[in-house]
Amino acid sequence: MITKFYSNKDEIYNTYDKNDLGFTYSKEKTTFKVWAPSASQVLLKLYSTGSYLEDGATVLSINQMYYDYQTGVWSTTIDGDLHGVYYTYVVQNGNVSSETQDVYSKATGVNSARSMVVDLERTNPDGWDKDKHIFVDEQTKAIVWEIHVRDFSSSNTSGVSKEHRGTYLAFTEMDTKVPNTNAPTCVSYLKELGITHVQLNPVFDFGSVDEATGVEYNWGYDPVNYNVPEGSYSTDPYHGEVRIKEFKQMVKALHDAGIGVIMDVVYNHMYSGGDSCFEKTVPNYYFRKQGNRYLNSAGCGNVTASEKVMFRKFMIDSVRYWTEEYHIDGFRFDLMACHDYETMNLIREELDKIDKRILMYGEPWTADNGDNGISGDDCCSKGNAKKLSSRIGMFNDDMRNGIKGGSDDDTKGYIQGANFDTYKVLAGMLGASSDTFGRWAKRPSQCITYASAHDNLTLWDKLLKSNWCCSDYDTTDPKIINQNKLSAAFVLMSLGVPFMLAGEEFARTKKGDHNSYRSPDSVNSIDWQRTITYKDLVDYYKGLIAIRKKFSLLTLASEDAVHKTYMTYNGKVIAGTMANLDGGPNEYKYMAIVLNNTEEKCSFELKSKYELPNRWYVIADHDIASGEAIRAFDNNFEIRPHSALVIVDADSYDRLHDIKDKNIIPNFR
Numbered sequence: 001m002i003t004k005f006y007s008n009k010d011e012i013y014n015t016y017d018k019n020d021l022g023f024t025y026s027k028e029k030t031t032f033k034v035w036a037p038s039a040s041q042v043l044l045k046l047y048s049t050g051s052y053l054e055d056g057a058t059v060l061s062i063n064q065m066y067y068d069y070q071t072g073v074w075s076t077t078i079d080g081d082l083h084g085v086y087y088t089y090v091v092q093n094g095n096v097s098s099e100t101q102d103v104y105s106k107a108t109g110v111n112s113a114r115s116m117v118v119d120l121e122r123t124n125p126d127g128w129d130k131d132k133h134i135f136v137d138e139q140t141k142a143i144v145w146e147i148h149v150r151d152f153s154s155s156n157t158s159g160v161s162k163e164h165r166g167t168y169l170a171f172t173e174m175d176t177k178v179p180n181t182n183a184p185t186c187v188s189y190l191k192e193l194g195i196t197h198v199q200l201n202p203v204f205d206f207g208s209v210d211e212a213t214g215v216e217y218n219w220g221y222d223p224v225n226y227n228v229p230e231g232s233y234s235t236d237p238y239h240g241e242v243r244i245k246e247f248k249q250m251v252k253a254l255h256d257a258g259i260g261v262i263m264d265v266v267y268n269h270m271y272s273g274g275d276s277c278f279e280k281t282v283p284n285y286y287f288r289k290q291g292n293r294y295l296n297s298a299g300c301g302n303v304t305a306s307e308k309v310m311f312r313k314f315m316i317d318s319v320r321y322w323t324e325e326y327h328i329d330g331f332r333f334d335l336m337a338c339h340d341y342e343t344m345n346l347i348r349e350e351l352d353k354i355d356k357r358i359l360m361y362g363e364p365w366t367a368d369n370g371d372n373g374i375s376g377d378d379c380c381s382k383g384n385a386k387k388l389s390s391r392i393g394m395f396n397d398d399m400r401n402g403i404k405g406g407s408d409d410d411t412k413g414y415i416q417g418a419n420f421d422t423y424k425v426l427a428g429m430l431g432a433s434s435d436t437f438g439r440w441a442k443r444p445s446q447c448i449t450y451a452s453a454h455d456n457l458t459l460w461d462k463l464l465k466s467n468w469c470c471s472d473y474d475t476t477d478p479k480i481i482n483q484n485k486l487s488a489a490f491v492l493m494s495l496g497v498p499f500m501l502a503g504e505e506f507a508r509t510k511k512g513d514h515n516s517y518r519s520p521d522s523v524n525s526i527d528w529q530r531t532i533t534y535k536d537l538v539d540y541y542k543g544l545i546a547i548r549k550k551f552s553l554l555t556l557a558s559e560d561a562v563h564k565t566y567m568t569y570n571g572k573v574i575a576g577t578m579a580n581l582d583g584g585p586n587e588y589k590y591m592a593i594v595l596n597n598t599e600e601k602c603s604f605e606l607k608s609k610y611e612l613p614n615r616w617y618v619i620a621d622h623d624i625a626s627g628e629a630i631r632a633f634d635n636n637f638e639i640r641p642h643s644a645l646v647i648v649d650a651d652s653y654d655r656l657h658d659i660k661d662k663n664i665i666p667n668f669r
């Protein structure tokens, strides 16, 4: 039961549970339905264009809608083929008459002013009926790369054609290269890197960029229409069907490359409370308010009310729509602690009806807990993880801080040589699911493991700041690169779900800008040239990704995986052994990961509940990470300064690689 601190009008409104809010289109007629139980009149206005910018006098007709008291729904049906016709509702609430786009808009004209009727069949690109979701069996098998649509290709280093730079269609260009080189960029690059999913910063319609000019830059965490793709990423924001088709082309191109698509969804607040379609349609319902004051736990002036029946239904309908219509493979919930856990579990249940493998995770915090309007017992914080499905993940900020220190300051974490939060790192390596080292997750599938995201300094900028060394963002100082490699080993060799900001693997810099949400392209664009400058670092990530995919214990996501992983920490060196005895005939039986954050060579011990082998091969060290053996391990049990070491048992390796003579060193580079 949700604790309600502030006004909740569900008690006085009848609600609606069918799936036909918005419009239902056929070639012969279109039916419109809008839930507006507080309204005394609702009119449907049809327009020939999507914006007053295009034409001042384009009203086609004004139509009375009819009210059903039982459901609170106003409806009307218009004969004819309305594909491409724009519409608004004029809603009379008390003395106030508001013209608004549809809460359930599927298409809009430029800058969202009017909704559009669309025959979605006509927006499907060639081969869309054969397009398949990209799913993994467990969330922990996903390797997530977070990217902003515009950043991906806005630089000329992307090699993408000029007309597609910064748009959805950039994702459809294959075999792109850094100009005058053979270095792959964009989707071709991602195929080689080996990540499984991209997470797109907001791609629903947001309010902070003028779609008519596309000049401003913004991350887009300011929703206007949740079920409409953003227009500034399309080649034509004026015609509502174009962005839908181009969005689908993007998804299909990624799917064809074997890469899944996760949407960043921001149901917690909107661009504007008062000017939103929600508030204009049903005032004082969809947002948490105290009197006339919008509560502000989302930090942006208004927080939505997930606990209200019809906003909860909206969230559920919305994720289902993106999954089914756009073939989206997962959702990342912004400021998830603004939402109540009942809503999130209901979303999980609803997605499970489509496919249990659809990814779900979010930020387990708000921007202001004191102004959230629901009880701390009800919100989706880490402390309440046990109330949530084990397939709803949460970003592990404890481990993040333990790895590298504070997000924006000059403090150090383990990788820069500090030791005070090392136990948080150990707990995180075990997917925040270990009773020994610390636990908030039910199992590792709930733990998103990361060192960088769009918020805050990039990992590279943080390393420069915390080492007090220089402000040369193009440095190739091996000390900084080694710390970056250590971070990669933590993120990719842990039991949770690995996640990284796009370009973490090639020393992405925003030149010290810790909050680049509206900074220019010169700060935010991916500089693909850095994949060449920092090729050694990219290859290291690539190798660790390959290792992760070959060792199933890392992605098992169960209590069993935690029990079979034995972690030790001697004050300097972290060492973990993983006994994958049930891993099947095509896997290594034992793997160990060792991390040294000191300036000196250190010795370590390997411990396990199981009898450990005495012959090992090195598959990752200070220099190289590889799916293959680099050399035999010398059994000195020493690790070089500032480095990670990953070793696998030689017997398994020999067996898998059909090496008969145990004295022959296998196939080393």
Ligand code: CA
Residues within 6 Å of the ligand: 111, 112, 205, 206, 207, 208, 209, 211, 224, 230, 231, 232
């Ligand atoms: Ca927009």
